[in-house]
Amino acid sequence: MRIVDLFEAFFIDLDGVVYIGEKPISGAKETLLRLRSLGKTTIYLTNDPRSSPEDYVKKLENMGIPSNPEDIITSIMAIAHYIKYQHQDLIQKKAYVVGTQALKREINRIGLALVEGEEAKMADFVIIGGHPGFHYDEIKISTLAIRNGALFYATNRDPNVPSEEGYVPATGSELAAIEVASGKRAITAGKPEAIMFEVAIAKNHLDSKENIAIIGDRLDTDIMGGKAAGISTILVLSGSTKSEDLDDTEIMPDFVINNLGDLLSDKDKFINPKKFPQ
Ligand SMILES: [Mg+2]
Structure with missing residues (x-):
């Protein structure tokens, strides 16, 4: 079974996962297109409060990745949504x-x-x-x-x-x-706070947390936030975290992949050995 088969929805961090700065990460586009064709829900979560969802749609489009503004949850939208529902x-x-x-x-x-x-x-x-x-x-x-x-x-x-x-x-x-x-x-509201994840879940009417995984390159935001929100966690090594960083942390992702393309490979190869020792 592949990792992709385990989940219905993926929350995907952008920088370090889909691109680094202005540079697309190789294989990301192909994998994201494949996820869409498999009918998976793909939602992008970014802490960066400088741009609007429309800006991200444009940036992704330039990399050949189609998306809609509704697919993008920024920390701006998360805090606005949170304030609205708290008051x-x-x-x-x-x-x-x-x-x-x-x-x-x-x-x-x-x-x-x-x-x-x-x-x-x-x-x-x-x-x-x-x-x-x-x-x-x-x-x-x-x-x-x-x-x-x-x-x-x-x-x-x-x-x-x-x-x-x-x-x-x-x-x-x-x-x-x-x-x-x-x-x-x-x-x-931004990751690792659960608010961002709760907004993404509510806006997309996702009802079962078991079917959702966050994919991110940072342990202290993406993975920690995913754990706080009660969803599965996939660390990708294409950004700011290296595999040796897992030696001295308590934040343990469920899966560790090299890049998004590994989602389409056998899941057993990527189960975090430090979380689930053989
Ligand atoms: Mg990142």
């Missing part, structure tokens, strides 16, 4: 949003009015997503609003992201400044 009445509530236009649009779409400047200091919500224009005034206004009682959320906690220049600061670094200044800790 029944958002009308007339005000949000101070630090982040990209994509984040601001999504927060506005769930019914929160966006405020800036003086008004923002009395906002009901402060919502953070990493953006390259991050400024001292944003730390200041967020801190004042939170200390005045605003509820505090952020898209994710990734401290940095890979770029052509190396790893550069991301949401987690900006969020840390606001958390230190305000003395409060934000609720975040």
Whole structure:
């Protein structure tokens, strides 16, 4: 039996699994097309709060991988969905949003009015997503609003992201400044939080967690999050984790594959020997 035969739905991380930066990972396209032709549900989960689902659809399309905006769950959508369902009445509530236009649009779409400047200091919500224009005034206004009682959320906690220049600061670094200044800790949605997985499950009406697997290249986000959400976990070695990293971690994926193409091979070859010793 192949790994692909064990599951009906796959939650797939993007960077390190489907591509690295702008470069597609070899064999990913062919495997994803095959999964679609087998009728499998493929949902992409990304913590990156800088782009919209439409941006990812375009990026995947350029690599020959067809998808729809509904197939993509970003940390922006996850936090917006979470806030909407945690708070029944958002009308007339005000949000101070630090982040990209994509984040601001999504927060506005769930019914929160966006405020800036003086008004923002009395906002009901402060919502953070990493953006390259991050400024001292944003730390200041967020801190004042939170200390005045605003509820505090952020898209994710990734401290940095890979770029052509190396790893550069991301949401987690900006969020840390606001958390230190305000003395409060934000609720975040990105992996490894279960929120992102719950949103993906709810939006796709998936009813049995046994039939779902997450495929990701990071133990501390993808695999840890999958475990917290109660679904099966597949670590892929095409990104940031190497097989020797499994020697000193307690986070044990169910399967370890070299690349997405291994989904179409005999499952017994890829059962994590460290989790299930022979
Ligand atoms: Mg990744």
